[in-house]
Amino acid sequence: MTHPLVPPITDLAIPVAEQLGLEVVDIVFHTNQRPPVLRVDIRNPQQDTGLDDCERMSRALEAALDATEIIPDAYVLEVSSPGISRQLVTDREFTSFKGFPVIVSTSPPHEGQQEWIGQLIRRDETKIYINQKGRVIEIPRSQITKVQLNECR
DSSP states (O other), rough: OOOHHHHHHHHHHHHHHTTOOOEEEEEEETTTTOOOOOEEEEOOTEEEEEEEEHHHHHHHHHHHHHHHHHSSOOOOOEEOOOOTTOOOOOOHHHHHTTTHHHEEEEEETTTTTTEEEEEEEEEOEOOOOOOEEEEEEEEGGGGGGEEEEEEEO
């Protein structure tokens, strides 16, 4: 379940990232730690996300968070790139990683296969669409157990 502070933090973080030419991929607030940890995953759509991108985002977001006082108590801010073996969950992730290689796992098997590898085209209400060597594969969402980025480009 999403922490109630995540939506206002997201509303603040997205324009900060956009000003830096970055995208927010995910935000998680771990309140079970002391101090709590706010983890923000970003990506640079123009090139591989680097340490410089994370540092710029960390400084800019920290200043914006301090100015608004959304988080009243002490916390640790972690800004990182999501990593290539990342599982896709949200609509924003499916949009951000359009065209990326993915592995789609299904249960029960779809058309006799439990694992589909291809480039992500899109996701709608009922299916996920991937490109597999020029052929569009439509996989029902009801059969999908996970979709993750494929690190073997």
